[in-house]
Amino acid sequence: MKEMIGKVAGFFNGIQNIVVLTGAGMSVDSGIPAFRGSQGLWSKYDPMEYASIDAFCNNPVKVWKMLKELDEAVACAEPNPAHYSLAELERMGRVSLLVTQNIDGLHQAAGSRQVVEFHGSQRRLRCLSCGRTFSRNEVMMLEDPPRCLCGGLIKPDIVFFGEEIPERAIKAAFAMSSICQLMLVVGSSAQVAPASHLPLLAKQAGARVVEINLEKTALSEEISDVVLLGDAGEILPELVEQIREKCDD
Ligand SMILES: [Zn+2]
Known part of the structure; x- marks a missing residue:
């Protein structure tokens, strides 16, 4: 070698x-286990149900459950x-x-x-309405789902299925x-x-x-x-x- x-x-x-x-x-x-591996997030959460932009817009509270778990893994890494x-x-x-x-x-x-x-990056968040970006510390994670001052939904700035x-x-x-x-x-x-x-x-x-x-x-x-x-x-x-x-x- x-x-x-x-x-x-x-x-x-x-x-x-x-x-x-x-x-x-x-x-x-x-x-951070590979998403698709046996320890990965996708063994617990169906990505189509939890990581598509449509799923997020339809039920942000549900998808934030998965996102908070991901966020914790990333924050500790x-x-x-x-x-x-x-x-x-x-x-x-x-x-x-x-x-x-x-x-x-x-x-x-x-x-x-x-x-x-x-x-994209899990360490950055973005408002889906006005496009403003936030660092993780700026967002009130307690709110469910987190929202921007403009009222828009906030999502980690990662590329979901169905996004470019x-x-x-x-x-x-x-x-x-x-x-x-x-x-x-x-x-x-x-x-x-x-x-x-x-x-x-x-x-x-x-x-x-x-x-x-x-x-x-x-x-x-x-x-x-x-x-x-x-x-x-x-x-x-x-x-x-x-x-x-x-x-x-
Ligand atoms: Zn906004």
């Missing part, structure tokens, strides 16, 4: 455009070594853009700045992926659009694709140049260390 990581560290030499794509696997060690390593890579000038499918805000909490959130992924996020991610020289895919099987397009765009641009996942994915055979199977919380700190040693530009 150490040798494989060394090979990947070598890829960073002399290149500028590096995109990282992360998914739910990043945050499991931070105490802290970044793990994988998040800190990606933030460190950005500080070292080794990450141009980090695209995440996660809504937990842990990349920013770890210090990453160039972050695009495909599915913010166009700005897609544009930024697609633009950078189609000129990148290296893409790291961490904790994501990249099966769900639009994230699923990114490794393909990178590959078409001639970039190397490196995957860090616990298990093989559909990417592993077709797209990835190197697949590092294991815990990102162990692999990424080692990668940072080896990039420091090997890359002098």
